[in-house]
Amino acid sequence: MLAGALTTAAMTGAIGAAQADAAPPQRQLLVVHRPSDTTVATRAVARTSGRIVRRIPRLGILVIRTRRPRARARLLRIPSVTDVVPDTSPARPPKQSVRTARRGARALQTGSPGPDPLEPLQWNLQQVRAGEAADRQDIRPEVVVGVIDAGIDATHPDLRGVYDAAGSRSFTRDQAGDGACADEADGSCLDAPDTDDRGSGTHIASIVAAARDGAGIAGVAPGVRVASLRATQDRGELLLTPFLDALAHAANRDMDVVLVGQSITIPGDDCSAQPAALAARLAAKTAVQRAVDDARGRGVTIVSGLGDDGRPLGADGCAVLPAQARGVVAVSALGPDRLPAPYANTGLPWVSLAAPGGNQRAFADDPLHADLPENMVLGADPTGLAAGRGELDANGTPLTPAVLGTCIGSVCTYYRWREGSAIAAAHVAGTAALIISRYGFGAKAASDPLTPGAIAVRMERTAAPFACPDPADTPSAVLPPCSADSGQTTVAGFGILDAAASVGARAAQSAG
Numbered sequence: 001m002l003a004g005a006l007t008t009a010a011m012t013g014a015i016g017a018a019q020a021d022a023a024p025p026q027r028q029l030l031v032v033h034r035p036s037d038t039t040v041a042t043r044a045v046a047r048t049s050g051r052i053v054r055r056i057p058r059l060g061i062l063v064i065r066t067r068r069p070r071a072r073a074r075l076l077r078i079p080s081v082t083d084v085v086p087d088t089s090p091a092r093p094p095k096q097s098v099r100t101a102r103r104g105a106r107a108l109q110t111g112s113p114g115p116d117p118l119e120p121l122q123w124n125l126q127q128v129r130a131g132e133a134a135d136r137q138d139i140r141p142e143v144v145v146g147v148i149d150a151g152i153d154a155t156h157p158d159l160r161g162v163y164d165a166a167g168s169r170s171f172t173r174d175q176a177g178d179g180a181c182a183d184e185a186d187g188s189c190l191d192a193p194d195t196d197d198r199g200s201g202t203h204i205a206s207i208v209a210a211a212r213d214g215a216g217i218a219g220v221a222p223g224v225r226v227a228s229l230r231a232t233q234d235r236g237e238l239l240l241t242p243f244l245d246a247l248a249h250a251a252n253r254d255m256d257v258v259l260v261g262q263s264i265t266i267p268g269d270d271c272s273a274q275p276a277a278l279a280a281r282l283a284a285k286t287a288v289q290r291a292v293d294d295a296r297g298r299g300v301t302i303v304s305g306l307g308d309d310g311r312p313l314g315a316d317g318c319a320v321l322p323a324q325a326r327g328v329v330a331v332s333a334l335g336p337d338r339l340p341a342p343y344a345n346t347g348l349p350w351v352s353l354a355a356p357g358g359n360q361r362a363f364a365d366d367p368l369h370a371d372l373p374e375n376m377v378l379g380a381d382p383t384g385l386a387a388g389r390g391e392l393d394a395n396g397t398p399l400t401p402a403v404l405g406t407c408i409g410s411v412c413t414y415y416r417w418r419e420g421s422a423i424a425a426a427h428v429a430g431t432a433a434l435i436i437s438r439y440g441f442g443a444k445a446a447s448d449p450l451t452p453g454a455i456a457v458r459m460e461r462t463a464a465p466f467a468c469p470d471p472a473d474t475p476s477a478v479l480p481p482c483s484a485d486s487g488q489t490t491v492a493g494f495g496i497l498d499a500a501a502s503v504g505a506r507a508a509q510s511a512g
Contacts, residue, residue, distance in 0.1 A: 031084050155194075198419075254298075
């Protein structure tokens with residue numbers, strides 16, 4: 001009898017240990033609540049379902065960690081909570097010191113020593129008349145463009161003079177799938193804002209602001225500053241919470257423009273009509289729209305590519321954020337032949353403008369110019385990226401036509417041909433910075449502030465006309481469906497960006 005009791009006790013203990021070992025895994029949830037009820041919601045969430053690890057009170061956002069299997073159901077019973085969805089963003093990076101940005105009155109004269117040596121290869125600047133736009137005015141270094149991407153190489157010669165270190169910050173860190181920490185540019189998993197292991201952030205930052213200094217390439221707005229808002233994982237995913245943090249930081253820092261380099265990955269959203277996917281999509285849309293409204297209300301112009309899925313938006317359940325958020329200037333991509341790039345998303349009412357994004361397959365009916373890297377857009381490439389990918393020989397000479405190098409002695413600087421709607425958006429962000437540089441200062445600006453809505457309207461009203469292409473004219477080209485409605489097209493919105501026209505005579509500011 002005693003032996004049986006001991007056996008039973010041992011079995012009970014074993015079962016208890018097994019149950020302890022099988023405790024539910026810790027999950028991270030994003031909780032959306034009414035911003036007016038922040039205090040009540042915070043207390044209720046903390047009391048009900050887990051540990052709060054992040055708060056964005058202006059947006060009504062909480063992020064919690066919990067092991068409770070029914071946490072979502074419990075949270076949704078809180079009256080002020082509207083949505084609860086999975087959050088896969090990484091742990092918040094270490095707190096970084098942030099100094100207050102200074103706004104001075106000085107201006108940088110754009111009289112340059114002449115065109116940069118690689119500028120003749122920048123067909124993209126010619127397409128939007130960026131050189132004419134920059135030559136018409138002084139460009140103010142007080143104007144700051146925040147770049148939400150996977151970092152910016154602050155040591156690149158075309159960017160180190162315009163990199164805003166004080167305003168730059170990282171909002172993410174490496175996760176599984178981002179590669180070995182030892183292989184990172186900074187040798188760690190902390191994802192410093194002034195390094196770039198993907199190259200995309202450095203590339204679009206150079207399209208915005210590369211110095212016109214007689215070396216390398218030129219940007220649309222040479223002389224404005226760029227800040228790195230590192231929120232994208234090295235594998236290329238922009239997660240929701242880091243995006244919200246980055247945009248809030250840009251508004252807090254009084255940045256003028258924010259350029260978003262990727263579309264947000266929404267955990268749990270497979271574009272279907274399943275309840276879990278719909279809930280995830282709705283929560284993301286709500287959170288992003290709140291963030292956009294808050295930033296625009298504080299003077300930030302937000303520019304994003306329309307995405308590179310090659311599909312008309314609205315045809316399925318997928319959400320492309322932040323491009324589809326109200327108030328975002330969403331941009332589609334063109335090739336050097338001024339035809340829409342086949343990868344670019346399209347669709348009204350979301351697309352505002354089209355701009356150069358590059359298309360290697362441009363000039364499909366011209367054998368001399370078809371399928372060339374030069375049909376993409378040239379931009380700065382991070383120091384060490386090409387070497388790390390095995391794209392250079394022992395002397396530092398590129399082994400691939402996708403990379404260009406310029407060397408002075410043994411020191412080489414590299415540039416890369418890329419394509420994408422984020423590159424198109426970079427031209428629009430640079431033009432917005434030019435508009436702010438010209439019209440956003442002085443007594444007139446004080447009495448009649450230049451709003452994000454007014455900046456968007458100016459670029460839209462001055463855009464070059466775009467007509468839907470006739471497939472018969474370019475039978476070999478891959479063209480998206482195109483239709484016109486009320487003076488806009490599904491491919492280019494109001495038309496093709498014209499930077500020179502955008503910085504011309506001041507237009508009426510009727511939009512908010």
